[in-house]
Amino acid sequence: MIETTSSPGGESRDGSYLSSLAGRGTPLTVLTPMPRRWVPLLRGFLFLRHLMGAPQELKRMSFIHFAHWSVIPRFPGQQRRSRYAYLLFRSDFNGAWGKYIDAFSLEIPARMALIWGWSYGFPGALPPEPFRSYIRANDLEVDHYYSAYPDAGVTEVTAALRVREAYQRHFGSGEPDPSHPAWQRFVDEMQGDLYSWEAQS
């Protein structure tokens, strides 16, 4: 195969357990080749997952904004088909990269094998280290990245929506006012979501 120019595929990528400081959202974009004959099976499995709804284990983790999987037998507008079909995975998550991949390996290893097991080079979901190296070697360099709320992780988004709901219940559409008779009740009720770290580091 041709050497890539956009290759991230070195032996190691710095900071697998260091959180990104730039923003909360970190992109992961993985494109891996797989034999065409497994396309219907993998699509069927992904459709089944779609019907079953979000896995609770991952939902509880609360550090994944979104993750999308697409099976691509033919790229749009492609005339002559390539030898393999491709599995495209992209995700936006919070925190250390290594933690993110490890959680997939440790929480849902069988499902990881059902999804990536058809791709070449998949080393198994467990132990986590070889799977981490595999994903790292296939993670594509992103040339431009945008997030509408770069400072907020999934837990903060969730907290904010809870606060907004409670706020409207207590005060309707009024401006925040600590002298309002319901203010202390509102603060006591919602305090777990009212952390207020404003230092710049």
Add this chain to the structure above:
Amino acid sequence: MSRARTESVTVFARIADGRAAAVRERLRAYREQSPFAGMTGVHFARLVVLEHAVPQRRPADWTLKARLLDLLAHGGRPPQPDDLPHPYLMLTATVDGDPADFFRRLQQLGPDADAIWGECTGYPGHHRQAPFVAFFRERSVRADYTFAGNPEGTVAQITEALRLRREVAALAATAPEAEKTLRGRLRTVVDLDEEEAARAPGEPVAELDLPDIQGLVLRGFGDHCSAAHVFLRITSGPAARRWLRTVVPQVSSAAEVGDRPGRALHLGISHAGLARLGVSAADLAAFPDEFREGMHAREDVLSPGRGTKPWQEPFDAPGAVDIVLLLSATGDDELSPWLDRLLADLAGSEGLQVVGRQRGSRMSDPGGDGRTFVEHFGFADGISQPRVAGYGRSIPGEVLPPGEFVLGMPDVDGDVAGRHLPPGLARNGSYLVYRKLEQDVPAFRAMTAAASAGFAGGADDVAAGLVGRRRDGELLAPCPVGAHVRRANPRGTLPGGSKLTRRHLMLRRGIPYGPYLPPGADDDGAERGLLFLAVVGDPGRQFEFVQTEWLSDGNVFGRGREEDVFATAGGAGARILLEGEPPAYVEVPRPLVTCRGGEYFLLPGLTALRALGGG
């Protein structure tokens, strides 16, 4: 009315031959200001210039299960060469509403859209809507499955809620309290360690080669009240190796520590030190990034906002310390003559230079029974350590496989610790995380006093709420969410439970330095703190993960950017939420703990140490 439904959009637009680099160059111009920022309904978006598929390799070593799967999926055949037919510009985004609607909104980018997709074949320009939308629609790929961890909400709803939450929280934190309500005394549980004693007792335990493992890895030497650390730089490889041969017989092994020796010597070597001792480049390259780069290079991320600016000699340059000698003894009388002799040997070696020395000593609790040790902020120290499976008494605490602390042994992931390392160098070795952490005791007392109004127990209650324990070690129940002990080890309190959190524990072997400042005493200006020593099998997964993910950030605890009280640089707006009735916000105006330097060292097994000395 648009529903709060998100959609995945992915577009592969073919880049005209030879223009990939130009597209990449154009995208670079949007680094500061994203074109998507002006659009509505875009949660996340990314652009990737895709020239080639990543070449695939078959794994070098894999599990039996993976091999069977490969046999099933690929008939055991390796991948054939394959590549993308053309270079593509891939747009992938998560958006509100229908993809078609997103493509129409994309037209708002105007000239920016032309700049981004102008090198793609068939791009019609942004002026006419129908061909513009058709261009994107025809090149779309659908998502077969989407996992949304984000709660339901449009971008507008989410950004509005985020703004409101921040505004309301800042008001709650800064508004003067209407009436002074006295908070009840925080409840404590007497139990020092509530964890179950052992897990999976039937698990076979790998045999530890005690005579080959340095004693410090398995024993804390609680009876050694006096310590001296000597930092060395190698000036001549051959002379340093000669010296190493003479010192190795004095290094304590784990086999000796059962006899409670009156003194102990341990020896750590940094990556720079291994290089200067003549370890081959290939062997050096096998070590993980953290160890190869050294702590100096990673401090910007480990201590956000401060980095190595406060670092002092001998750690004020990368790779400045090659070897650390850790001497400890039951008392100064035992330690001092021995230290002098070692220093004299060093002076005579002509291959090593002493670049720094550090003394440490344990402090007993002035009000205690003389057996409890405290750190400078006044808290009982060294409680709640993990235990190494197959070693020591059966005391409460998380039991971990030996590979969490000893290289070459099975670890918590079912892997072998340091599997890629040269066995002759790494077997029975451990990593030592060394950090000199200066503590500002007057600042800590001023901070807790300033926040004490409304607490029945005054400043002591504030301190206990921030730490999660009382001074004598009693745990608060329930443990406050942002408390230091919970951040340092959340146990089962995070999603995924202790199955995930136990992968990030360390054996702490620290000792305080500097004089104790009695409560009520004035600031004496003396330097004091903790020599933080931690033994781990993986400096990234264990130490760096805890430092960045659990201490320097609050996201996983549902606390946004809130930092640990002892890890933060503090400053205006740094406040920690203490939940209660009413909740309190503790301001941290200046840093309480400042790292003055540190390094990652290898504590080699004794056989490896002898090999490094040569023969």
